[in-house]
Amino acid sequence: MDPRIQSLHRPLPIPKKEPLNQKPNVPFQQFLQEAKEIKVSKHAMERIRDRKIEISEQAWSKIGEKMTEANKKGVDQSLVVLNEATLVVSSKNRTVVTAMDRSETQSQIFTNINGTIFVNE
Known part of the structure; x- marks a missing residue:
């Protein structure tokens, strides 16, 4: 057999699996909580402060849940309509x-x- 052809039939090395980027010694509940957090951009924070927009903890929680649901459905950018405010959010980020x-x-x-x-407070 031609040595050039034989070299093509050698098995490829199997790459080692790298561990997932998980924080060491973090309880699973805390890991889930951190994954559900919502970031507020500097621009949005200024708008919320300047316009004296108040959003309850319960509403933030509901927004987080709906962002997760929207992301699972392939929605990247969402308009969140609350009773007193409207937010533009990146469900993906x-x-x-x-x-x-x-x-x-x-x-x-x-x-x-x-x-x-739509989030009813």
Whole structure:
């Protein structure tokens, strides 16, 4: 047999499996909690503060749940409509991109949104 052909039939080395990027010694519940956290961009934080928008802990929790659900359905950018505020969020990155008071949204056009989440507080 031609040595060039024989060298093509040698088994390839099997790469070692690398461990998942998990924090060592972190309880599973804490790991899940950290995965559910919502980040708020600097821009969104300024908007929330300047417009005196208040969002309850319960509403944040519901927003987090819905962002996870939206991401599973392939929704990347969502408009979150609350009673008193509207948020543009990245479900993929779990980040609030911007925030506005509901009165500001009366004549707005939202682009690059492929999902809407309604949260009744």
